[in-house]
Amino acid sequence: xxxxxxxxxxxxxxxxxxxxxxxxxxxxxxxxxxxxxxxxxxxxxxxxxxxxxxxxxxxxxxxxxxxxxxxxxxxxxxxxxxxxxxxxxxxxxxxxxxxxxxxxxxxxxxxxxxxxxxxxxxxxxxxxxxxxxxxxxxxxxxxxxxxxxxxxxxxxxxxxxxxxxxxxxxxxxxxxxxxxxxxxxxxxxxxxxxxxxxxxxxxxxxxxxxxxxxxx
Amino acid sequence: xxxxxxxxxxxxxxxxxxxxxxxxxxxxxxxxxxxxxxxxxxxxxxxxxxxxxxxxxxxxxxxxxxxxxxxxxxxxxxxxxxxxxxxxxxxxxxxxxxxxxxxxxxxxxxxxxxxxxxxxxxxxxxxxxxxxxxxxxxxxxxxxxxxxxxxxxxxxxxxxxxxxxxxxxxxxxxxxxxxxxxxxxxxxxxxxxxxxxxxxxxxxxxxxxxxxxxxx
Amino acid sequence: xxxxxxxxxxxxxxxxxxxxxxxxxxxxxxxxxxxxxxxxxxxxxxxxxxxxxxxxxxxxxxxxxxxxxxxxxxxxxxxxxxxxxxxxxxxxxxxxxxxxxxxxxxxxxxxxxxxxxxxxxxxxxxxxxxxxxxxxxxxxxxxxxxxxxxxxxxxxxxxxxxxxxxxxxxxxxxxxxxxxxxxxxxxxxxxxxxxxxxxxxxxxxxxxxxxxxxxxxx
Amino acid sequence: xxxxxxxxxxxxxxxxxxxxxxxxxxxxxxxxxxxxxxxxxxxxxxxxxxxxxxxxxxxxxxxxxxxxxxxxxxxxxxxxxxxxxxxxxxxxxxxxxxxxxxxxxxxxxxxxxxxxxxxxxxxxxxxxxxxxxxxxxxxxxxxxxxxxxxxxxxxxxxxxxxxxxxxxxxxxxxxxxxxxxxxxxxxxxxxxxxxxxxxxxxxxxxxxxxxxxxxxxx
Numbered sequence: 129x130x131x132x133x134x135x136x137x138x139x140x141x142x143x144x145x146x147x148x149x150x151x152x153x154x155x156x157x158x159x160x161x162x163x164x165x166x167x168x169x170x171x172x173x174x175x176x177x178x179x180x181x182x183x184x185x186x187x188x189x190x191x192x193x194x195x196x197x198x199x200x201x202x203x204x205x206x207x208x209x210x211x212x213x214x215x216x217x218x219x220x221x222x223x224x225x226x227x228x229x230x231x232x233x234x235x236x237x238x239x240x241x242x243x244x245x246x247x248x249x250x251x252x253x254x255x256x257x258x259x260x261x262x263x264x265x266x267x268x269x270x271x272x273x274x275x276x277x278x279x280x281x282x283x284x285x286x287x288x289x290x291x292x293x294x295x296x297x298x299x300x301x302x303x304x305x306x307x308x309x310x311x312x313x314x315x316x317x318x319x320x321x322x323x324x325x326x327x328x329x330x331x332x333x334x335x336x337x338x339x340x341x342x343x344x
Numbered sequence: 345x346x347x348x349x350x351x352x353x354x355x356x357x358x359x360x361x362x363x364x365x366x367x368x369x370x371x372x373x374x375x376x377x378x379x380x381x382x383x384x385x386x387x388x389x390x391x392x393x394x395x396x397x398x399x400x401x402x403x404x405x406x407x408x409x410x411x412x413x414x415x416x417x418x419x420x421x422x423x424x425x426x427x428x429x430x431x432x433x434x435x436x437x438x439x440x441x442x443x444x445x446x447x448x449x450x451x452x453x454x455x456x457x458x459x460x461x462x463x464x465x466x467x468x469x470x471x472x473x474x475x476x477x478x479x480x481x482x483x484x485x486x487x488x489x490x491x492x493x494x495x496x497x498x499x500x501x502x503x504x505x506x507x508x509x510x511x512x513x514x515x516x517x518x519x520x521x522x523x524x525x526x527x528x529x530x531x532x533x534x535x536x537x538x539x540x541x542x543x544x545x546x547x548x549x550x551x552x553x554x555x556x557x558x559x560x
Numbered sequence: 561x562x563x564x565x566x567x568x569x570x571x572x573x574x575x576x577x578x579x580x581x582x583x584x585x586x587x588x589x590x591x592x593x594x595x596x597x598x599x600x601x602x603x604x605x606x607x608x609x610x611x612x613x614x615x616x617x618x619x620x621x622x623x624x625x626x627x628x629x630x631x632x633x634x635x636x637x638x639x640x641x642x643x644x645x646x647x648x649x650x651x652x653x654x655x656x657x658x659x660x661x662x663x664x665x666x667x668x669x670x671x672x673x674x675x676x677x678x679x680x681x682x683x684x685x686x687x688x689x690x691x692x693x694x695x696x697x698x699x700x701x702x703x704x705x706x707x708x709x710x711x712x713x714x715x716x717x718x719x720x721x722x723x724x725x726x727x728x729x730x731x732x733x734x735x736x737x738x739x740x741x742x743x744x745x746x747x748x749x750x751x752x753x754x755x756x757x758x759x760x761x762x763x764x765x766x767x768x769x770x771x772x773x774x775x776x777x778x
Numbered sequence: 779x780x781x782x783x784x785x786x787x788x789x790x791x792x793x794x795x796x797x798x799x800x801x802x803x804x805x806x807x808x809x810x811x812x813x814x815x816x817x818x819x820x821x822x823x824x825x826x827x828x829x830x831x832x833x834x835x836x837x838x839x840x841x842x843x844x845x846x847x848x849x850x851x852x853x854x855x856x857x858x859x860x861x862x863x864x865x866x867x868x869x870x871x872x873x874x875x876x877x878x879x880x881x882x883x884x885x886x887x888x889x890x891x892x893x894x895x896x897x898x899x900x901x902x903x904x905x906x907x908x909x910x911x912x913x914x915x916x917x918x919x920x921x922x923x924x925x926x927x928x929x930x931x932x933x934x935x936x937x938x939x940x941x942x943x944x945x946x947x948x949x950x951x952x953x954x955x956x957x958x959x960x961x962x963x964x965x966x967x968x969x970x971x972x973x974x975x976x977x978x979x980x981x982x983x984x985x986x987x988x989x990x991x992x993x994x995x996x
Contacts, residue, residue, distance in 0.1 A: 148768045168562075170768055174878065175804040176948040178766050191807065192935070192949035198805040198858075205756030206722040208766040209947045211954045211982075212804075212830070213886050216879025220673030220899060221740055223769060250866070250875070251857030252831070253905075258879035261899040262673050291902025364986045384780075386986055390660065391586040392730040394984050407589065408717070408731035414587040414640075421974030422940040424984040425729045427736045427764075428586075428612070429668050432661025436681060436891030437958055439987060466648070466657070467639030468613070469687075474661035477681040478891050507684025665892070674883070675896030675912065675919030694893065694912070696923055701893030705914055729978060760947060762980065 129344070131300035134317055135269050137162050137344040139228055139298050142267055143169050147225035148218075150174060150259060153197035156228035156269050172224065174215050174255040179207035196255070219255065220262040227263040229256055231270040231297070233279050233286050236331040238293025238306025240268055241286035253289060260290035272299035278330035280304065280311070301325050303342060310334050315342045345560070347516035350533055351485050353378050353560040355444055355514050358483055359385050363441035364434075366390060366475060369413035372444035372485050388440065390431050390471040395423035412471070435471065436478040443479040445472055447486040447513070449495050449502050452547040454509025454522025456484055457502035469505060476506035488515035494546035496520065496527070517541050519558060526550050531558045562755075563723050563767070565775035571713075571746050572598035574772060578606040578631075580709040582667065582738040586612050587640060588620030590731030592715040592748035595774060596620070600627040610667070610709055612660065612734055613637040614644040625653070634707070636660035659687060662704050664737055670706035671740025677704055712742035714765075719749035720758055722767035732764070739765040748774040780973075781941050781985070783993035789931075789964050790816035792990060796824040796849075798927040800885065800956040804830050805858065806838030808949035810933040810966035813992060814838070818845040828885070828927055830878065830952055831855040832862040843871070852925070854878035877905060880922050882955055888924035889958025895922055930960035932983075937967035938976055940985035950982070957983040966992040 129137075132155055140162035143149060150172045151157050163169050172178045173195045180195065181202040189200035203209075210218075218224060233241040240260060243253040260266050273279055280297070297304040302325045303315035312334045313325060318341050326333060345353070348371055356378035359365060366388045367373050379385050388394045389411045396411065397418040405416035419425075426434075434440060449457040456476060459469040476482050489495055496513070513520040518541045519531035528550045529541060534557050542549060572595055575581060585591025591611075599607075600623055607630050614633055615622035622641045624630050632654035638644040647653035658666070665677045678701035682688050692703040714735045717728035725747055727735055739745055747770045790813055793799060803809025809829075817825075818841055825848050832851055833840035840859045842848050850872035856862040865871035876884070883895045896919035900906050910921040932953045935946035943965055945953055957963055965988045 173948065175807070176950050177760065178768065179760070190947065192946040194805070194807050194948050196804070198807065203760050203947065206720060206724055206758075206767065207760040208724060208763040209760040209950060210766075211945070211950045212878065212882040212952045213955050215951075216882050217668070217672035217740060218766075220879050220897065221671050222673055223671075223740065249857075250863060250873075252853065252855035252875045253877050254831075254855040254857075255878040257877040257903065257905065258899045261897075261901070262879075288903050290899075389730065391589070392733050393978065394986065395978070406729065408728040410587070410589050410730050412586070414589065419729065419978050422938060422942055422976075422985065423978040424942060424981040425732060425978040426984075427727070427732045428660065428664040428734045429737050431733075432664050433886070433890035433958060434984075436661050436679065437889050438891055439889075439958065465639075466645060466655075468635065468637035468657045469659050470613075470637040470639075471660040473659040473685060473687065474681045477679075477683070478661075504685050506681075665890075669895070672883075673898065675898065675914040675917060677887070677895050678893030678921075680891065680893065692912075694910075694921070696893040696921075699893060703896075703912070703914075727979070732979075761945070761950075 131271055132158060134300050134344065135298055138303065138342045139267055139269050141343060142226065142296065143167060144225065148172055148178065148223065150224055150227040150263065152229040154230050156230060159228055172218065174219065176211060176215055177203065177207060177209050179204045216258050219258050222262055222264060224263040226265040226267060227259040228267045228269050229259060231268040231279065233281055233284050234268055234294065234297050235284045236282050236310055239284055240289045240294050241284045242289050244287045256289050260292055266294040268294050268297045270299055272301040273328045278328060281330045301328060312336065313339055315340055317342055347487055348374060350516050350560065351514055354519065354558045355483055355485050357559055358442065358512065359383060360441065364388055364394065364439060366440055366443040366479065368445040370446050372446060375444055388434065390435065392427060392431055393419065393423060393425050395420045432474050435474050438478055438480060440479040442481040442483060443475040444483045444485050445475060447484040447495065449497055449500050450484055450510065450513050451500045452498050452526055455500055456505045456510050457500045458505050460503045472505050476508055476510065482510040484510050484513045486515055488517040489544045494544060497546045517544060528552065529555055531556055533558055562721050563773045565752060565773050568594040568598035568774055571595050571772060571774050572602045574744055574746065575599060575604060575711050577604055579711055580608040580610065582709040582712040582742055583609055583611040583621055584714045584733060584735035584738055585620050586733040588615045590715050590733050590735055591620040592713045595713050595746060595748050596623050599624060599629060604629040606631045608632040610634045610707060614641040616640050617643045634658060636663050664734065666704050666707040667737045667741045670708040671737060674706060676706060679704055707741065709742045711744040711746065712738040714739055714747045716747050716749045718751050718753050718758060719747055719773055720753050720755045722755050723747055723770035723773045724758055724763045724767045725765040725770065726758060726762055727764050736765055739769045745770045746772040746774065749776060752776045780939050781991040783970060783991045786812040786816035786992055789813050789990060789992050790820045792962055792964065793817060793822060793929050795822055797929055798826040798828065800927040800930040800960055801827055801829040801839055802932045802951060802953035802956055803838050804951040806833045808933050808951050808953055809838045810931045813931050813964060813966050814841050817842060817847060822847040824849045826850040828852045828925060832859040834858050835861045852876060854881050882952065884922050884925040885955045885959050888926040889955060892924060894924060897922055925959065927960045929962045929964065930956040932957055932965045934965050934967050936969050936971050936976060937965055937991055938971050938973045940973050941965055941988035941991045942976055942981040942985045943983040943988065944976060944980055945982050954983055957987045963988045964990040964992060967994060970994045
């Protein structure tokens, strides 16, 4: 199982029945593949649809039906299409049970940075700032480190996406929960030792008595 | 021709081709009867439709299609139905070319009062405050006096509907235009002398050299 | 979520005495008549009702006023209901009057997570009393704050069993904004259709906002 | 008003060099492609473009960026267009980044006559720099001001000859709010239908907002 699959499978465990969930573009979209059997989750794509499904068969794509990354999707029975003002009224208004976002950095206070690397890469925040400000739960899905550099850091060195802390961070090595006391190491990836996680993490981690392996 | 018909016919002369117009409930709704031949005016009813027509024949009414006074109406080809937020976005956003409202008082500054008589009658402002704040032109259609009491007064004694002055006042006796210098008497009703208008008006009126009869 | 349709009485039982309740409709058009009748039958008490108007004594929100279910109303217009006027003057019921467009925006703000909106409406009138005036680009505006409620009672035209809703002509009015601004959202449809029958572009309120669905008229 | 449909070139001629232009679409989906191509063909210059993103170098608003038509963009995302990044870093084009939900609300406010809205989005980030913070019921919000433009270029699914518009699925996005927030509003439909064919409940943008209609694709 590669790093992305580990992350996506573990994040999928955070899904709950009868909820509305937004998946950011990139890694987070993989989560939709691992919805637990029998569970009904409505996915929102912030470009304007709730209740979308997989890419249609070749030749049956509709240029007016895409996800937020521009990929073709299908509409499930009971889908709802809407404009951008409505989309973000749903997001900002607290009607979204969970959002899953990619991350460049998370710091000891649980703050996320994911839209800009000054002087190098400016993606823009897109919907991320609204999602972090408004969703009931914010789950960050990201690789634990990038090119050997820790992404979980004492203090953000990149521009923050919001002042509000995220709810949970899921990486290929660990599940980490930001709390008022600091970052708590909740779970290890299969076969990963706590020492390995500590070595790959620049921020201090609080270690509970038991740190089980992730259920995947 | 009775007082109401005079007022409605004269206000109808203010209609322009290809415009969006809101008619307040009561006297202003009569204006729709006198749209000049060949002119296309879209009427908005603030409860949620643009492009409505007359009451349908007996037995063909729809309980979900009414005007702001609760009366049955019909939908013309090309009509648009909408919710209250959209309705007032159109009104407040300056998309309405003209509104015609009833009035209790207008003062020398052109300010309108039309929603409350303290201690006696509280109708509520309904959409009137938004209409006066947002419409490009605000025309007041009212009887010149009520039970012998002047309704055009030096200073409002009733609670104002807005700080913004109205554009024109049309009564059964006169057409009066609020200007920066004060109220200007523009026209007389057929057969009505200037002296008669002055006697029925408590606010000072500016008298131009010629004060023609209203075209009806 | 698939939703079992409730009877109007079951729906009315979800509205606690003393609750704040948004009720869709404009002079009763687009109001949930069956749930209103069930609230009257139940003898609901002490409600704060947010809506466009208080209808007429035997119409729309007016039925609740006449039956003594209402402690306070937040509405734009009471001119068509003399019972409201009497109760207000007698001090039996509180009346908070809000310009119609401001009412729609305040409810929308409550559902959209906005802290408020700036409007020119009401400047220089009694509506401005006690409110903050904010200047933007040299123009003054009133700061109007969000409105939310414990319960929203909606009328709609069609619903499917996800509670996706459509509205009809002028019966739409306040229903869509209210659907976003309450903790419990109860929709009373004229017709219930299978999931998948309403095209995605025709849905006006998504089922994820609606917590309870009332059965179609029997 | 009944509207004669224009060719894309005639529509592009209505957009002056140096104008501020709102353009509907999300990564090109729901963008008025034929009018964009006509603007490129005309060699438009110095535009300030307001939209969700700058598409890709050969897609959506990106075509205007690549062709050098654009002096400034006000968008939420540029990550899919390296040409935008290059021009920004080279100082050839100004980029103003706005959170997507804030962008939608600012445009809506511009069209709805609001002086601004209060949002929690952007608090504690660089988006808050230079903006007023307003406290409502003990919570902080950013004051975000309205956006309007000289011209709005929309894509729609159907239009009738009053220019009543419908949109389709995710091609709706920013088009409806932009329709309310510009002096000149040009709609590019996939299909033009007779007046009266679109039911009143299915119209999403009324023709009274649309000043010019583009012909259906030939």
